[in-house]
Amino acid sequence: MAITAIKGKTALTGNSAIAYGMKQINPDVCAAYPITPSTQIAEEFSSYVADGAVQTEYVTVESEHSAMSACIGASAAGARVMTATSSQGLALMWEMLYVASGMRLPIVMTNVNRALSAPINIHCDHSDSMGARDAGWIQLYSETVQEGYDNLFQAMRIAEDLRVRIPAMVCFDGFITSHAIENIELLSDEEVQGFVGEFKAVNPLLDVERPVTYGALSLQDTYMEFKYQQSQAISRAKEVVIEVGKEFGKRFGREYGLFETYKLDDADVAVVILNSAAGTTKVAIDELRGKGIKAGLLRPRLYRPFPAVELSNALKHVKAIACLDRADSMSGFGGPLFNDIRSAMYELEARPKIISRIYGLGGRDYKVRDAIAVFDELENVKKTGVVDELMKYITI
Amino acid sequence: MESALEVRWHGRAQQGVVTAAKLLGEVCVASGRFVQAFPEFGPERMGAPVRAYNRIAMEPIRLHCQVLEPRYVLIADPTLIQIAGVTDGTPKDAVFIVNTAKGAGEMRKELNVKSAEAKVCVIDASKISLETIGRLMPNTPLLGALAKATNVISVDALIENFKENYSKKFSEKVVNGNVEAIRRGYDEVRWE
Numbered sequence: 001m002a003i004t005a006i007k008g009k010t011a012l013t014g015n016s017a018i019a020y021g022m023k024q025i026n027p028d029v030c031a032a033y034p035i036t037p038s039t040q041i042a043e044e045f046s047s048y049v050a051d052g053a054v055q056t057e058y059v060t061v062e063s064e065h066s067a068m069s070a071c072i073g074a075s076a077a078g079a080r081v082m083t084a085t086s087s088q089g090l091a092l093m094w095e096m097l098y099v100a101s102g103m104r105l106p107i108v109m110t111n112v113n114r115a116l117s118a119p120i121n122i123h124c125d126h127s128d129s130m131g132a133r134d135a136g137w138i139q140l141y142s143e144t145v146q147e148g149y150d151n152l153f154q155a156m157r158i159a160e161d162l163r164v165r166i167p168a169m170v171c172f173d174g175f176i177t178s179h180a181i182e183n184i185e186l187l188s189d190e191e192v193q194g195f196v197g198e199f200k201a202v203n204p205l206l207d208v209e210r211p212v213t214y215g216a217l218s219l220q221d222t223y224m225e226f227k228y229q230q231s232q233a234i235s236r237a238k239e240v241v242i243e244v245g246k247e248f249g250k251r252f253g254r255e256y257g258l259f260e261t262y263k264l265d266d267a268d269v270a271v272v273i274l275n276s277a278a279g280t281t282k283v284a285i286d287e288l289r290g291k292g293i294k295a296g297l298l299r300p301r302l303y304r305p306f307p308a309v310e311l312s313n314a315l316k317h318v319k320a321i322a323c324l325d326r327a328d329s330m331s332g333f334g335g336p337l338f339n340d341i342r343s344a345m346y347e348l349e350a351r352p353k354i355i356s357r358i359y360g361l362g363g364r365d366y367k368v369r370d371a372i373a374v375f376d377e378l379e380n381v382k383k384t385g386v387v388d389e390l391m392k393y394i395t396i
Numbered sequence: 397m398e399s400a401l402e403v404r405w406h407g408r409a410q411q412g413v414v415t416a417a418k419l420l421g422e423v424c425v426a427s428g429r430f431v432q433a434f435p436e437f438g439p440e441r442m443g444a445p446v447r448a449y450n451r452i453a454m455e456p457i458r459l460h461c462q463v464l465e466p467r468y469v470l471i472a473d474p475t476l477i478q479i480a481g482v483t484d485g486t487p488k489d490a491v492f493i494v495n496t497a498k499g500a501g502e503m504r505k506e507l508n509v510k511s512a513e514a515k516v517c518v519i520d521a522s523k524i525s526l527e528t529i530g531r532l533m534p535n536t537p538l539l540g541a542l543a544k545a546t547n548v549i550s551v552d553a554l555i556e557n558f559k560e561n562y563s564k565k566f567s568e569k570v571v572n573g574n575v576e577a578i579r580r581g582y583d584e585v586r587w588e
Binding site: 181279367 | 418
């Protein structure tokens with residue numbers, strides 16, 4: 001869509017906002033294979049390339065596996081690299097996701113969340129990025145178009161930080177955010193460039209004066225040390241996320257943290273939920289607060305690395321918690337968010353009751369009344385101290 | 397529930413209802429409001445029933461679910477009336493704007509709208525679009541009709557937005573045709 005406003009308030013879809021943000025960053029290389037519902041990111045960004053609005057080398061590839069492979073090659077060569085995908089696309093990248101993170105390449109990728117086949121479905125859930133949660137990528141989740149756009153720039157700073165050097169994924173909801181026009185405040189190109197800074201290649205392959213190798217064979221004697229360093233680096237990302245979120249706030253007035261809370265301070269019952277459904281949950285909380293129910297919300301923004309201590313501290317006073325997952329681990333033991341949150345709370349002396357609720361798979365609508373029904377269940381758990389069903393599908 | 401004004405568009409793929417929702421959103425943003433404009437995609441094929449939605453509010457909109465109780469319903473294709481659940485969830489004071497050559501009274505019966513507070517408006521948007529744009533594109537006359545039938549937007553804001561945002565994308569002829577279509581939608585919409 002046509003963007004007329006350079007700075008100030010306008011309205012864009014999530015995909016248009018990301019494409020525009022990528023144009024403002026002007027990366028050296030973009031290799032992408034368009035897939036629903038992230039298609040417009042590649043489509044609109046390739047228009048910017050064709051129009052000469054950016055200097056990016058746009059590599060058209062024949063699959064997502066090749067897209068990520070090209071991103072890896074370009075990043076190792078010493079380029080600033082971005083891409084975007086969804087669902088089956090991310091799944092096809094699987095092998096290469098681990099190569100990117102193992103080589104410590106600060107690639108920034110937008111993943112527009114979509115369900116995985118089978119059965120085939122193009123709509124939103126988080127099965128794609130949840131499956132990639134152990135691939136060694138930083139994952140930031142976004143509630144709105146504005147946050148997706150803001151996260152893109154922050155992801156670049158976090159990924160490229162010398163204390164981190166880990167690829168980063170910005171996630172938001174397919175169709176619900178990617179195809180919805182919402183108000184957005186855009187930054188100017190100068191503000192974006194000032195924030196992300198000039199790209200400095202670290203150990204580039206193309207530096208012939210100082211030859212290096214990437215992805216060499218590493219066996220029993222060294223492999224574990226590589227993984228140890230990678231583990232340390234992604235753990236350090238947490239502090240960098242906080243720093244960068246604060247700086248973003250200072251510069252542009254929108255501060256971001258590890259997570260967002262809503263009416264959580266005095267809450268007896270709380271929902272933990274990612275992305276756009278958090279907004280709908282906040283509306284439900286306002287309704288319940290009007291009836292005297294102390295309901296609250298925690299929406300993780302940084303999911304990988306997992307800020308376990310901070311999350312546990314923020315939730316420790318709550319009596320009953322429901323973790324709402326838009327993905328199922330198919331373990332028979334709740335969704336991925338549930339398992340992480342519940343594990344994080346284990347160290348507490350007095351642990352809240354925590355239940356797992358799976359919602360909204362394949363784009364199934366999650367309404368205010370669905371959120372209220374979860375809070376009703378939590379009120380009951382709070383009163384009786386008894387959890388009838390630890391894990392349950394809702395919106396079914 | 398949040399006090400957003402909610403709009404539902406019914407049409408068939410290629411009739412421009414997704415674009416209509418987008419245009420309405422743009423105009424509302426330009427007048428300082430918060431908006432959402434989003435389609436409900438099903439199978440993507442020409443002629444399939446399509447819905448699009450708007451939420452418009454003075455405050456940031458947090459709801460990210462479907463619009464279930466729209467006060468304003470615009471129907472770009474009257475053949476959808478019997479099949480697409482066009483009156484579903486509408487309140488007593490709903491406003492329906494239908495692309496049809498029929499009269500408002502007859503359309504009220506077809507829609508089976510019983511509430512006296514509800515307003516049923518008719519506009520021959522297909523005819524207007526053929527005469528102004530040269531092809532069947534009932535979306536812009538419907539927007540003009542919406543401006544007249546409600547106080548959601550002004551017709552001037554609609555026209556100004558179209559000229560400003562689409563003059564680069566479309567030829568002068570197409571822009572002028574759409575502007576004329578908006579104006580005629582505004583002038584020719586009828587209700588009783």
